[in-house]
Amino acid sequence: MRVLILIPAYNEASSLPQVIADVRQHVPDADILVVDDASSDATAALLPQLGVRWVRLSQRLGTGTAVRTGLRYAAARGYEIVVRIDGDGQHPPEEINRLLVPLLHGAGDVVIGSRYAAGRTAATPPVRRLIHRMLAEVLSLMTNQLVTDPTSGFWAFSEQALHVLVDHHPSGYPEPELLLFLNRNGLRVIEVPVEMRTRIAGRTSLTPQRTWSAMARLLLLLVVVPLRSAVEGNRD
Amino acid sequence: MIEPVQIIALVTSVFLLGLVLELVRRKKLTEEYSFVWLICAVALLAVALGRRLLDRVALAVGIYYPPAALLLVLIFFVFVASLSFSVVVSRQRQQIERLIEEAALLEARLRELDSSSSIKTKPSVTPAS
Numbered sequence: 364m365r366v367l368i369l370i371p372a373y374n375e376a377s378s379l380p381q382v383i384a385d386v387r388q389h390v391p392d393a394d395i396l397v398v399d400d401a402s403s404d405a406t407a408a409l410l411p412q413l414g415v416r417w418v419r420l421s422q423r424l425g426t427g428t429a430v431r432t433g434l435r436y437a438a439a440r441g442y443e444i445v446v447r448i449d450g451d452g453q454h455p456p457e458e459i460n461r462l463l464v465p466l467l468h469g470a471g472d473v474v475i476g477s478r479y480a481a482g483r484t485a486a487t488p489p490v491r492r493l494i495h496r497m498l499a500e501v502l503s504l505m506t507n508q509l510v511t512d513p514t515s516g517f518w519a520f521s522e523q524a525l526h527v528l529v530d531h532h533p534s535g536y537p538e539p540e541l542l543l544f545l546n547r548n549g550l551r552v553i554e555v556p557v558e559m560r561t562r563i564a565g566r567t568s569l570t571p572q573r574t575w576s577a578m579a580r581l582l583l584l585l586v587v588v589p590l591r592s593a594v595e596g597n598r599d
Numbered sequence: 600m601i602e603p604v605q606i607i608a609l610v611t612s613v614f615l616l617g618l619v620l621e622l623v624r625r626k627k628l629t630e631e632y633s634f635v636w637l638i639c640a641v642a643l644l645a646v647a648l649g650r651r652l653l654d655r656v657a658l659a660v661g662i663y664y665p666p667a668a669l670l671l672v673l674i675f676f677v678f679v680a681s682l683s684f685s686v687v688v689s690r691q692r693q694q695i696e697r698l699i700e701e702a703a704l705l706e707a708r709l710r711e712l713d714s715s716s717s718i719k720t721k722p723s724v725t726p727a728s
Contacts, residue, residue, distance in 0.1 A: 398703075418707040422699050432700045436707065534696065 364467065366393040367442040368459070371429035372450035376405040378563035382452050383413055389456040390446075396436055397450070400429040426516070426568075427537030431528070434520070438529045445525055447518045452563035454517040461555050462519035472524045472550040476517030476557035483556050494578075501585065502539060506546035511554060513539050524550050531594050536569070536577045543588040604666035605647050608673070612643035635683050639676035646672050 368386050372379060379397065386395055395415040399406050401423040410417040418432055430447055437445045444466055448454040454476065462474045478485040479495070487495065495514060502510040516538060520528065527548060533540040545552050569577070619636045622628035646653050646669055657668035 416707070416711075418703045420699055420703045424696055424699060428696055428700065432703060435700065436704060439704070 364444060365442045366390070366444045366446065366463070367433075367437045367440075368393050368395045368456075369430065369433035369437065369445050369447045370395065370397045370450045371400060371426050371433065371447070372397050372402065372406055373400040373423065373426075373429075373568060374402045374404040374406060375450035376402070376409050378452045379406065379409060379450050380413065381563055382448070382450055382456070383415055385452075385456040386448070386459070390459050393446070393459075394442075396433055398429040398433045398436075400424060400426070425535050427532060427534040427541075430537065431532035431534070434525055434532055435529045438525050442525070443522045445520045447516065447520070449516050449562075453559050453561065455558060455560055458517070458557040459519075461557055462517070465553055465555065466519055466521050470551075471553035472521045473545055473552045474519040475512065475515050475552065475554045476519075476559075477512035477515055477554040478557060478559045479511040480554045480556040483558075485559055486561065498539060498581075502542050505585065505589065506542060506552075508546070508552065509554065510542060513542065517557060517559070527594060535580065536573075539581050540584050540588060543584065547589055547591065548593050601650075602666045604669055605650070605653075608643055608647035608669050611673075612640045612647060615640040616644070632684075632687065635676075635680045639673075639680060642676060643669075643673060 368390060370379070370382065370386075375382075383395060383397075386393070397410060397413070397415055397417045399410060399417060399419040401420050407419055410419065416436075418436060420429060420432065433447070434445060444463065446459055446462060448456065448459070458476060462476055465471050465474050477483075478487075479499075485492075495512065498513040499510045502513050514536075518541075524545070527550065528541075531544065533544060542552065615636065619628065619633050619640060623630060623633050646656070650665075653668055654665045656672075657663075657665040660668070660671075662668045662671070
């Protein structure tokens with residue numbers, strides 16, 4: 364089973380070496396791809412020295428598009444599973460196997476690592492936790508399945524999901540829209556509980572302005588995505 | 600009797616029509632994007648010239664001062680034009696994103712091919728005779 368660990372990165376030069384070393388230690392058979400979303404720090408200079416596969420976008424397009432680029436890379440090279448983790452060290456590579464198990468057993472098409480599943484708690488600021496909880500309730504209701512961590516960026520995609528998402532992975536901050544999209548297209552999503560850490564270095568790209576903008580966009584998408592037609596997977 | 604607002608509409612529509620045709624002639628505006636403006640100019644011209652049509656439309660929608668209907672028509676077409684250009688901008692953004700993705704993936708493919716061919720073409724060591 365060919366597995367690709369996909370790391371979308373924007374200004375993660377301080378944390379990437381550690382994250383990659385951890386991935387190598389815990390998932391030694393997997394290939395690693397970093398998609399640099401036009402970082403303005405030393406990420407671009409660092410990539411050739413890390414001994415990983417990498418793609419550099421010439422303009423900053425956001426996390427969703429960086430992930431889509433990675434999925435297209437994976438699909439073109441015949442990978443069967445893609446695991447997406449953040450480049451800031453929040454997603455411990457030792458938890459990757461937890462996401463792989465359900466895919467290997469065919470229990471789902473997409474697996475999400477949830478920091479709140481099975482009654483877990485995480486060190487999330489109270490306001491953000493409240494937003495997560497409200498969003499989780501709305502998405503659970505709309506998708507008719509339990510969603511506990513609607514903004515987790517810790518995902519594993521099966522080959523079937525991969526071939527649908529190469530053309531349709533959402534842009535921007537993609538996670539809630541992705542949940543709606545997968546549900547609309549009949550792909551099975553399951554959550555597994557995982558531990559998450561605080562970021563190794565750097566700052567989140569979610570400024571207050573971007574948070575409000577993402578929420579406004581999400582409100583619109585909650586209405587629109589279920590009304591869109593289902594899509595077909597790309598097998599080219 | 601022709602109202603001043605009708606004269607303004609007439610001049611505006613003729614000017615708009617001429618301007619759009621000139622921009623298309625100079626290839627500064629593609630035909631595809633000129634249609635919405637041409638329709639706007641022609642509609643404005645028709646309403647400005649056809650006073651009775653304007654009166655009837657105004658009465659039908661409950662506007663008691665018919666020249667105000669002229670401005671309403673103008674605003675409607677500007678609204679339609681703005682919306683159609685928002686669609687164009689959105690589509691072009693998606694196309695630009697896709698191009699940037701393609702360029703990055705091709706660059707990665709080229710780099711990987713370069714590195715694999717440089718490994719293959721390393722001079723082999725021949726044992727000394």
